[in-house]
Amino acid sequence: MRILLYNPDNGVTRNFMPHLWMFLLQALTPPGHEVLLIDGNAQPMDEAQIAQYVRDQNIGLVGIGAMTRMIAKAYRIADAIRATGVPVVMGGPHVTELADEALGRDGGPRHADAVALGEADETWPLIVQDAAHGKLKDIYAPVDAAGKEQKPSLKNYPVIPWQAIDLQQFNLLPKIFHPLLKDIGEGWGTFRIVPVESGRGCPYGCEFCTVTGFFGDSIRFRTNESVVNELLLLKQRARSEKGQMAVFFIDDNFAINVKRTKSLLRDIIAAKAQVHWVAQISANLLRDEELCDLISASGGKWVFIGMESIDPANLKDVNKGFNKPGEYAQVLERLAKRNVYAITSFIFGMDNDTTGVAERTLAQVRTWPPGLPIFGLLTPLPGTPLYTRLDTTGRLTRRKHWQEFIPFAMAHTPLKMTIEEAHSEVNYGWAHAYSPEALTQAVAALDDQPIGYRINIFLARLCFRGIYFPMLGRLAWLKVIAENRRTIFKLVKEAVFGRQSRPATPARKTPGIVVPDEAVAAPKLPA
Ligand code: B12
Ligand code: SF4
Numbered sequence: 001m002r003i004l005l006y007n008p009d010n011g012v013t014r015n016f017m018p019h020l021w022m023f024l025l026q027a028l029t030p031p032g033h034e035v036l037l038i039d040g041n042a043q044p045m046d047e048a049q050i051a052q053y054v055r056d057q058n059i060g061l062v063g064i065g066a067m068t069r070m071i072a073k074a075y076r077i078a079d080a081i082r083a084t085g086v087p088v089v090m091g092g093p094h095v096t097e098l099a100d101e102a103l104g105r106d107g108g109p110r111h112a113d114a115v116a117l118g119e120a121d122e123t124w125p126l127i128v129q130d131a132a133h134g135k136l137k138d139i140y141a142p143v144d145a146a147g148k149e150q151k152p153s154l155k156n157y158p159v160i161p162w163q164a165i166d167l168q169q170f171n172l173l174p175k176i177f178h179p180l181l182k183d184i185g186e187g188w189g190t191f192r193i194v195p196v197e198s199g200r201g202c203p204y205g206c207e208f209c210t211v212t213g214f215f216g217d218s219i220r221f222r223t224n225e226s227v228v229n230e231l232l233l234l235k236q237r238a239r240s241e242k243g244q245m246a247v248f249f250i251d252d253n254f255a256i257n258v259k260r261t262k263s264l265l266r267d268i269i270a271a272k273a274q275v276h277w278v279a280q281i282s283a284n285l286l287r288d289e290e291l292c293d294l295i296s297a298s299g300g301k302w303v304f305i306g307m308e309s310i311d312p313a314n315l316k317d318v319n320k321g322f323n324k325p326g327e328y329a330q331v332l333e334r335l336a337k338r339n340v341y342a343i344t345s346f347i348f349g350m351d352n353d354t355t356g357v358a359e360r361t362l363a364q365v366r367t368w369p370p371g372l373p374i375f376g377l378l379t380p381l382p383g384t385p386l387y388t389r390l391d392t393t394g395r396l397t398r399r400k401h402w403q404e405f406i407p408f409a410m411a412h413t414p415l416k417m418t419i420e421e422a423h424s425e426v427n428y429g430w431a432h433a434y435s436p437e438a439l440t441q442a443v444a445a446l447d448d449q450p451i452g453y454r455i456n457i458f459l460a461r462l463c464f465r466g467i468y469f470p471m472l473g474r475l476a477w478l479k480v481i482a483e484n485r486r487t488i489f490k491l492v493k494e495a496v497f498g499r500q501s502r503p504a505t506p507a508r509k510t511p512g513i514v515v516p517d518e519a520v521a522a523p524k525l526p527a
Helices: 020-028 047-056 068-082 093-097 124-132 175-181 211-215 224-240 258-270 283-287 289-297 312-317 325-336 357-365 385-392 419-433 436-444 451-465 474-483 485-497
Strands: 002-007 034-039 061-065 088-091 114-116 191-196 244-249 277-280 300-308 341-348 371-377
Touching: 002 020, 002 047, 020 034, 020 061, 020 124, 047 068, 061 068, 061 124, 068 088, 068 093, 088 093, 093 114, 093 211, 114 124, 191 224, 224 244, 224 258, 258 289, 283 289, 283 300, 283 325, 289 300, 289 325, 300 325, 325 341, 325 357, 341 357, 341 419, 357 371, 357 419, 371 419, 371 451, 436 451, 436 485, 451 485, 474 485
Parallel strands: 002 034, 002 061, 061 088, 088 114, 191 244, 244 277, 277 300, 300 341, 341 371
Antiparallel strands: none
């Protein structure tokens, strides 16, 4: 049987990284079947195109995975595929929480023939077998013989055959530049960011987060050996195609067990398996100096930190009181000293937020070492304690917000602001952190760093801008390039001719966030 695994596009950004579930299920598919992968973020397709593809390729089963924000698109695609007579199985966090919605048992239309609840590592082979015999069941749950929920162990994690997988759709560099770039340095013909998991689960139970409910509070790890071998395989692949490979450790909290993380990082160093990597780590775990040393020595370049708010009352409200805003600066300094920087994530629209929260947050961020700040709105995802709290207190304004997904739009009313005010705050954050002036400052503030590093930061900022300001299509990119032409010209000149006179190393100030009176007018929030 030919199986298609499909991930719907998010409609805002192109894919910077493929989704792990597709490769994992491909690796777990029993022999005798062929698995094709399409990530809609890299290969956008509408309903008619996907239906045609399924017919042309003689596909016998389609698997679709989606987060809540992509679920409406996922359902439309599923409907189009089912109309061709090919069965669809859906999985992932959204349908796990709302299986009845996907199966049409809530009074709405049916979108899936079957739903895989929770982690599907052990149920997927059974699903494939049942589909091959035309006997798909409605629901597949990860349970043991006694019907008790069973979380898969990661001790026998499958080998994902990275050396053989077609990754063309995930090259972040345009193909036409391959011949030109492949001979530069160690080779830059391709650049890919690949997701790797070293463990699952997070016991912290933040109120807005799906993870504790979905993966459980039992933490499970792969063996160090299996992770190290995967990194070696990725390095080998990058070398063989004269390109670069970076890794995103997608664990929810990569250092949740600090002892084990240190041991993994030591093994990576010992095996010379270092690649540049990024991981999510909560701020409280980054107090450990030795951990930070090992992060840097093992190739760690960026750490994603869910700071959420600079207001302890907000953090307490969402059960994230272990975050201590008073220590954020210290944590970031500790990383920056080792040339590791942070993607700092903030949520606006929390219950104690009032207007001006974006500027108050930026005022703090400006005092920190450079990083990539990102801003979102408190979103009640189905199945989370936050959803239940807002629903039971009658505060949801769009109970099924995912049915007409709007990026960066609230689905409930915050306590101390209006919805519109919360939207303006998030808009203010992005506009002031990613304006051309802000990007110029970001580059200037790193004047003491090598040119390659500054180009890197500039490109990262351009890409991150696209999380909020849609940058799909060439025209949008051309516009951004034109707006930032001065900084681009400066960097290119320096890369080609070298730096003319090196300024005395400036005291590091936080780049990239322009104070209000210098800032460009904030663009309008997308409707
Ligand atoms: C990596 C990641 C990202 C990446 C996504 C890109 C990528 N290429 O992976 C980035 C950093 C960009 C990202 C962004 C966001 N993310 Co995110 N992300 C994750 C993270 C940490 C890991 C995902 C992963 O690969 N997990 C490992 C794999 C193996 O697990 P899995 O995907 O769940 O797959 C298993 C099962 O679900 C199932 N399964 C999944 N799909 C399918 C399909 C079929 C057919 C079957 C049978 C089974 C199946 O089988 C798999 C194996 O067991 C998860 C948390 C987590 N631990 O999963 C959050 C998570 C998925 N993200 C989440 C959210 C909310 C977001 C954002 C909306 C955050 C924001 N406010 O901006 C954005 C939206 C991004 C966008 N523009 O679309 C939520 C989603 C909750 C929900 N109900 O939708 C999660 C669960 C985290 C959370 N805090 O709750 N994210
Ligand atoms: S620390 Fe992160 S992964 Fe863990 S529950 Fe909180 S938000 Fe979710």
